[in-house]
Amino acid sequence: MHSFGYRLNGLLTFAVTILALMCVIASLSDNLNIPSPSAEIQIMNINWFQKQPKGSDEVSLRMNISADLQSLFTWNTKQVFIFVAAEYETRKNSLNQVSLWDAIIPAKERAKFWIRSSNKYRFVDHGKNLRGKEFNLTLHWHVMPKTGKMFADKIVMSGYSLPEEYI
Amino acid sequence: MDWQGQKLAEQIMQVMLLVFAVVSFGAGYVLGSFQMMMLVYAGGVTLTALITIPNWPFFNRHPLKWLDPSEAEKHPKPQVAVSSKKKSSKK
Numbered sequence: 001m002h003s004f005g006y007r008l009n010g011l012l013t014f015a016v017t018i019l020a021l022m023c024v025i026a027s028l029s030d031n032l033n034i035p036s037p038s039a040e041i042q043i044m045n046i047n048w049f050q051k052q053p054k055g056s057d058e059v060s061l062r063m064n065i066s067a068d069l070q071s072l073f074t075w076n077t078k079q080v081f082i083f084v085a086a087e088y089e090t091r092k093n094s095l096n097q098v099s100l101w102d103a104i105i106p107a108k109e110r111a112k113f114w115i116r117s118s119n120k121y122r123f124v125d126h127g128k129n130l131r132g133k134e135f136n137l138t139l140h141w142h143v144m145p146k147t148g149k150m151f152a153d154k155i156v157m158s159g160y161s162l163p164e165e166y167i
Numbered sequence: 168m169d170w171q172g173q174k175l176a177e178q179i180m181q182v183m184l185l186v187f188a189v190v191s192f193g194a195g196y197v198l199g200s201f202q203m204m205m206l207v208y209a210g211g212v213t214l215t216a217l218i219t220i221p222n223w224p225f226f227n228r229h230p231l232k233w234l235d236p237s238e239a240e241k242h243p244k245p246q247v248a249v250s251s252k253k254k255s256s257k258k
């Protein structure tokens with residue numbers, strides 16, 4: 001440690017190493033948070049329900065999504081990514097998942113909300129299986145941290161169904 | 168800096184950085200602000216750098232005692248050997 005440069009290098013290296021350790025501990029502290037989110041989705045209206053020219057079913061619906069996701073945020077949260085997916089079963093596939101809508105919540109204050117929107121992404125089937133189909137709507141979230149591990153979970157809401165005939 | 172000073176500088180540096188790490192993490196966690204932690208830590212690193220890196224006088228309290236010039240003359244450095252041809256001519 002006998003010159004300016006040696007001392008500067010030693011200090012910076014030690015400082016950055018300790019910073020890395022602080023980030024690890026900050027990420028571990030996220031496990032102390034026990035979230036209690038709630039959500040509800042209503043289907044307000046089926047806009048249309050048709051067979052595409054190529055032969056697959058497609059439906060457009062309008063949803064009212066309300067949720068309280070404030071308990072997901074910690075001091076180490078950068079943003080929360082949420083999306084709504086429709087899940088249903090067909091003869092060919094035991095599970096089909098179609099993403100209908102997503103959003104990014106940048107801060108805790110915006111995490112308690114309701115929004116009325118038609119589906120952002122097309123709800124198309126592989127085939128013509130949607131008539132009279134019962135499906136679940138799941139709200140998934142990914143809690144993206146400032147440093148460390150990302151947590152993901154979901155709420156499953158069941159009991160939705162599509163009309164028997166094309167509209 | 169003398170040897171004692173270097174040791175002191177290194178010790179001060181390590182202790183101060185660790186203390187600031189703990190303090191900044193605590194402040195950030197309690198206030199719920201990641202940015203606060205980074206700001207306090209950055210301030211701490213700068214303060215530590217200002218104290219331990221420059222050659223302050225208090226790092227030079229045990230200066231090394233170099234040999235006096237008069238003492239050095241009594242013990243001259245050994246002469247570098249001249250080439251062999253020149254030596255044979257002296258004989």
